[in-house]
Amino acid sequence: MTEGNFVDYVKMHVSSGNGGKGSVHLHREKFITKGGPDGGDGGRGGHVILRGNSNLWTLLHLKFKRHIRAGHGGHGSKSRSSGEDGQDMYADVPLGTVVRDTETDEILFEITEEGEERIVAQGGKGGLGNWNFKTPTNQTPRYAQPGIPLEERFITLELKVLADVGLVGFPNAGKSTLLSVVTSAKPKIADYEFTTLKPNLGIVKYRDFQTFVMADIPGIIEGAAEGKGLGYYFLRHIERNSILLFLIPADAPDINAQYEILLDELRRYNPEMLDKDRMIAISKSDMLDDELKAEMKEELDKVLPIPYQFISSVAQQGLTELKDSLWKMLN
Incomplete structure (x- = not known):
């Protein structure tokens, strides 16, 4: 998936269908000049329904579909004939989609399961025909119910990426390089900060044809929880990952300090993220010789809590062991 095709935020207008009117009709046929009421009920208006689809990874297919309108219910007619129900309109969304009311910013629901269906705009109920109102004292009612009007609203769809492992780190820590080496994904890689502006997903192939999903999330900077850098735009993607893999380069001035800054940003954004399993990968370690690595290991054992x-993604060192560790944590 190219970066330009990853769409994770869409606003749209949805409108259900009006309920059909009930019929006011009195039965008439040869030799029956004064038959009773036989007006049928109106049909239900169509719903607008969002449906979870595990084959979708982005909201791209809805980017230019700004209006979804369901069909109106048919009106009732004679001989107690009910009107036809309005056509329901379905929109498939990827798993992990959060649906908000645009005007109030209230979260309406989240779709997290394959085939899950949620009504976002309810079709109007059809009105009752006059045969429903016949009583012993009112045998020829000449009135019926109108249908209930349609429901319309503006909604915002936000995708929070569902992945087994989310890569967390500062810009230029080597997250995209790691993803490109352990999966078939082809993220943009360059030697400057914020090369990655949208999350990238890749499937990591493990032993015995088993796989897990890894997400490369744009780099965090200090103050991201307050909206600095790309701020909230990507922090929400980290919420749905089972494991957080912190990537810190071996040439960082203080590995533990960098880890604490990253952790603090997550804590300030959503404290629940600290309940996830965490692991640190010290990237670019091909720059270290054995002696320096041993010294760092001795120091890190004292300070790192996880x-x-x-x-090294470039030299492909330690990747098999990393996959083993992640698989063990996942299972």
Whole structure:
């Protein structure tokens, strides 16, 4: 998936269908000049329904579909014939989609399961025909119910990427390079900060044809929780990952300090993220010789509270061990 095709934020207008009118009709046929009421009910208006689809990874297909309108219910007619129900309109969305009311910013619901269907605009109920109102004292009612009007609203769809492993780190820490080496994904890689502006997903192939999904998320900077850098735009993608893999380059001035800054940004954005399993991968470790690596290991064992591993994506060192560790944590 190219960066330009990853769409994770869409605003749209949805409108259900009006309910059909009930019929006011009195039965008439040869030799029956004064038959009773037989007006049928109106049909239900169509719903607008969002449906979870595990084959979708982006909201791109909805980017230019700004209006979704369901069909109106048909009116009732004679012989107690009910009107036809309006056509329901379905929109498939990727799993992990959060649906908000644009005007109030209230979260309406989240879609997280394959085939899950949620009505976002309810079709109007059809009105009752006059045969429903016949009583012993009112045998020829000449009135019926109108249908209930349609419901319309503006909604915002936000995609929070669903992945097994999310890569967390400062800009230019080597997240995209790692993703390109362990998966078939082809993220943009360059030697400057914020090369990655949108999340990239890749499938990591493990032993015995088993796989897991890894997400490369744009780099965090200090103050991201307050909206600095790309701020909220990408922090929400980290919420849905099972494991957080912190990527810190081996040439960082203080590895533990960088880890604490990243962790603090996550804590300030959403404290629940600290409940996830975490691991540190020290990238670009091909720059270290064995002696320096041993010294760093001795120091890191004292200060780092979670497991860590030395890796090099370019030299492809430690990647098999990293996959083993992640697989063990996932299972």
